[in-house]
Amino acid sequence: MNIVVLVKQVPDTAAERTLSEADHTLDRENADLVLDEINERAAEEALTLKETAGAEVTVVSMGPDSALDAIRKVLAMGADRGIHICDDRLRGADLVTTAKVLAAAVRTVKDVALVLAGNATTDGQSSAVPAIVADLLGLPQLTHARELTVDAGRVRAERETDNGEATLDAPLPALVSVTEKINEPRYPSFKGIMAAKKKPVETVGLDDLFPDADGTGLLTTRTHVVEAVPRPARGVGIRVTDDGSAGRRLVDYLIAQKLV
Amino acid sequence: MPDVLVLVDHDGARVHKSTYELLTGARRLGDPAAVVVGTPGTAARLKDPLARHGATSVYAAESPEADEFLSTPAVDALEIAVREVSPAAVLVSATTDGKEVAGRLAARLDAGLLVDAVDVDPAGVATQVVFGGSYTVRSQVTHGLPVIAVRPGSFEPEERPVNAGERQLALPPVGRAASARITARRAVLAGDRPELTGATVVVSGGRGVGGADGFKVVEELADVLGGAVGASRAAVDAGYYPHQYQVGQTGKSVSPQLYIALGISGAIQHLAGMQTSKTIVAVNKDPEAPILDLADYAVVGDLFAVAPQLAREVAARREAG
Numbered sequence: 001m002n003i004v005v006l007v008k009q010v011p012d013t014a015a016e017r018t019l020s021e022a023d024h025t026l027d028r029e030n031a032d033l034v035l036d037e038i039n040e041r042a043a044e045e046a047l048t049l050k051e052t053a054g055a056e057v058t059v060v061s062m063g064p065d066s067a068l069d070a071i072r073k074v075l076a077m078g079a080d081r082g083i084h085i086c087d088d089r090l091r092g093a094d095l096v097t098t099a100k101v102l103a104a105a106v107r108t109v110k111d112v113a114l115v116l117a118g119n120a121t122t123d124g125q126s127s128a129v130p131a132i133v134a135d136l137l138g139l140p141q142l143t144h145a146r147e148l149t150v151d152a153g154r155v156r157a158e159r160e161t162d163n164g165e166a167t168l169d170a171p172l173p174a175l176v177s178v179t180e181k182i183n184e185p186r187y188p189s190f191k192g193i194m195a196a197k198k199k200p201v202e203t204v205g206l207d208d209l210f211p212d213a214d215g216t217g218l219l220t221t222r223t224h225v226v227e228a229v230p231r232p233a234r235g236v237g238i239r240v241t242d243d244g245s246a247g248r249r250l251v252d253y254l255i256a257q258k259l260v
Numbered sequence: 261m262p263d264v265l266v267l268v269d270h271d272g273a274r275v276h277k278s279t280y281e282l283l284t285g286a287r288r289l290g291d292p293a294a295v296v297v298g299t300p301g302t303a304a305r306l307k308d309p310l311a312r313h314g315a316t317s318v319y320a321a322e323s324p325e326a327d328e329f330l331s332t333p334a335v336d337a338l339e340i341a342v343r344e345v346s347p348a349a350v351l352v353s354a355t356t357d358g359k360e361v362a363g364r365l366a367a368r369l370d371a372g373l374l375v376d377a378v379d380v381d382p383a384g385v386a387t388q389v390v391f392g393g394s395y396t397v398r399s400q401v402t403h404g405l406p407v408i409a410v411r412p413g414s415f416e417p418e419e420r421p422v423n424a425g426e427r428q429l430a431l432p433p434v435g436r437a438a439s440a441r442i443t444a445r446r447a448v449l450a451g452d453r454p455e456l457t458g459a460t461v462v463v464s465g466g467r468g469v470g471g472a473d474g475f476k477v478v479e480e481l482a483d484v485l486g487g488a489v490g491a492s493r494a495a496v497d498a499g500y501y502p503h504q505y506q507v508g509q510t511g512k513s514v515s516p517q518l519y520i521a522l523g524i525s526g527a528i529q530h531l532a533g534m535q536t537s538k539t540i541v542a543v544n545k546d547p548e549a550p551i552l553d554l555a556d557y558a559v560v561g562d563l564f565a566v567a568p569q570l571a572r573e574v575a576a577r578r579e580a581g
Binding site: 003037038085093094095096099100117126127128129130131134135136138139140141142143146156157159160161162163164165166167168169170171174180181220221223224225226227228229231234236237238239240241242244245246247248253254255257259260 | 286326330331335351355356357359360361362363364366367369370371372373374375376385393394396397398399400401402403404409435436437438440441442443444445447455457461485503505510512517518533535536539540541543547552553554555556557558559560561562565566567568569570571572573574575
């Protein structure tokens with residue numbers, strides 16, 4: 001069984017994130033970049049399947065040179081090989097382009113039974129890319145899974161969203177996106193980190209993924225950011241230290257603000 | 261005026277409020293046309309309320325298996341509707357399902373996709389709030405049809421009665437190999453409290469609450485204020501409160517009129533999910549807690565003293581009338 005895991009390097013949510021003034025894309029130079037934590041759980045799920053059912057795990061990431069760190073981390077966790085999609089023309093790629101490029105990279109892997117991804121990345125949070133990749137590949141989408149079972153050529157997932165819970169069932173091959181709840185990702189061992197250095201990582205660009213395309217259709221920018229304005233910092237508010245009456249005084253404030 | 265297609269959120273019997281909001285937003289761009297995807301008979305049940313809220317056409321995309329498969333029938337229906345109607349735009353609610361439907365549709369049509377819009381102007385420029393409220397971004401679709409997923413709560417539902425025309429759209433059979441079948445559904449038990457993302461008041465507890473028992477104080481205050489209960493990631497990770505109530509970067513984003521943070525330090529993870537709230541009140545023992553600097557009203561004090569006093573006082577004032 002071949003499993004492909006889609007991962008993304010994102011700015012650490014524990015730090016400030018900014019958009020570049022020039023083109024409103026993420027300011028990567030000033031960001032602390034990490035492997036997205038939900039993607040890490042997708043990788044963990046792939047590695048669990050590798051151990052229980054036997055699988056070769058390929059990790060795919062699109063991004064600049066630094067994205068190689070995210071790939072190496074998943075290799076250190078135990079994945080077998082990596083595909084790094086690196087092309088300057090993909091800077092600021094929209095959701096549809098991103099999904100098309102990821103789908104093309106998945107197509108380069110033979111006999112894929114399962115594509116795994118996180119249900120959202122913590123930077124964009126659009127939460128749409130896995131479903132789009134599934135549609136482009138003609139695979140069933142089993143998104144927002146908090147539990148996953150692969151057995152006898154079928155995949156079953158427990159899906160959990162704001163709308164409630166559902167059990168999903170589909171034949172393989174399929175795409176599954178996982179939520180934060182699915183597992184606790186392992187830490188790469190020292191041995192894993194050393195082994196990861198020797199594992200193969202193929203770097204591909206748009207010309208490799210779309211040899212027959214002239215690139216214009218694929219790279220058409222379908223959306224344009226008119227402006228990006230940092231939201232004004234919230235002004236300093238009222239600050240009190242409780243002397244035993246803070247709760248009562250707070251009610252006066254809430255009434256004055258017409259909040260109760 | 262050109263049609264603007266609106267995907268109807270419904271439970272088979274009732275139209276969800278988010279759809280009426282979309283119809284309001286759609287009127288800025290053209291004539292709102294509602295697309296109902298469901299089992300046979302659904303559109304007929306939903307037509308009147310949709311027309312009352314301004315849907316000039318109701319397209320019925322019905323098949324016996326429409327509810328059986330995840331998202332695919334809705335994507336198919338919108339794709340067919342777009343090809344038949346050539347609309348000016350397609351609007352869906354930016355719910356979990358809506359965002360996926362919008363994305364798949366945009367990919368099939370090679371359309372421009374904008375997700376999580378909080379406003380749309382008559383020129384089709386959508387406003388989005390990114391990075392947990394640290395930036396306001398205005399974007400426009402420059403190529404292909406605009407497919408816009410609008411965050412629930414962004415528009416006011418309006419009654420605008422019209423006579424709606426009805427048309428059938430033939431849904432193709434769902435491809436078994438390319439679609440996930442829904443074999444069971446369970447509603448998440450929310451109890452009597454309002455749903456977190458749409459609540460006007462949210463009271464959240466953090467690690468300072470100290471344990472699952474301590475959350476009773478949070479719940480009591482929420483109930484007095486008619487609000488929803490939230491929890492910080494630290495509180496969820498510590499097992500104090502269930503995951504589905506997590507507010508923050510990897511949880512839910514909320515934007516209520518009033519957000520009360522009890523025993524929450526204010527890690528960026530959490531702020532990203534709540535800092536667009538209109539008024540923020542924070543109670544924390546630690547005078548250095550970052551959330552106190554962000555709050556409109558900050559109390560340095562013990563939440564177990566302040567919150568119950570606040571709850572009692574609100575109840576007493578109500579009774580006094």
